[in-house]
Amino acid sequence: MDKIVLSPLGHTWIFDIDGTLVKHNGYKIDGHDTLLPGVKDFFDKNVRVEDFVLLLTSRESKYLKSTKKFLKDNGIRFDSIVNGLPFGERILINDKKPSGLETCVAVNLCRDNFAMPMISIDEEK
Numbered sequence: 001m002d003k004i005v006l007s008p009l010g011h012t013w014i015f016d017i018d019g020t021l022v023k024h025n026g027y028k029i030d031g032h033d034t035l036l037p038g039v040k041d042f043f044d045k046n047v048r049v050e051d052f053v054l055l056l057t058s059r060e061s062k063y064l065k066s067t068k069k070f071l072k073d074n075g076i077r078f079d080s081i082v083n084g085l086p087f088g089e090r091i092l093i094n095d096k097k098p099s100g101l102e103t104c105v106a107v108n109l110c111r112d113n114f115a116m117p118m119i120s121i122d123e124e125k
Contacts, residue, residue, distance in 0.1 A: 003118045004105055007125035010050045014092065017057040017067065019111040021076065027063060033070045036114040043076055046119045053078040058085050101125055 018024045023034040047053060055078045059067060064083050071078060094104040109115060 001107065001117045003120060004107070005120050005122045005125070006105075007101055008121050008123050009125075010052070011048070012052045012054065013047055014054045014056065014090075016090065017055055017059070017081075020109060020114065021055075022070075024111050027059075027066070033067070035074050035076070036112060038114040038116070040075055042114065042116055047077060053080075055081040056085055056090060057081065057083045058087050059083050 015021055018026075020036075021039050022036060023030070026032065026034045055071075057067070061083055064081065067083075068081065092104050092106060096102050107117065
């Protein structure tokens, strides 16, 4: 997927944390998290104030406070974090609007490589 074209409506962004936004298990291996290159720039350019950001993680609740602090200290905006999730697939199911607008997009990134497709807004959608 080279490019994602979105509507001008508000968006709900759902990101996994480990291996997607930060180095996978860096908080265990290195003793601290490391933001992956490109993450901050992506958030600054694509995640709007009116958007909702949900973060998902398998991390135990004992890591939640330090995870939130790290994200805030690095300027990664989020509205909610769900932790303690299973390690398997994350499945998103949504409806298609009568206008034809498909209301979900899925992107699978290689671990520890935040190489997101280009995002653009189509005012006609």
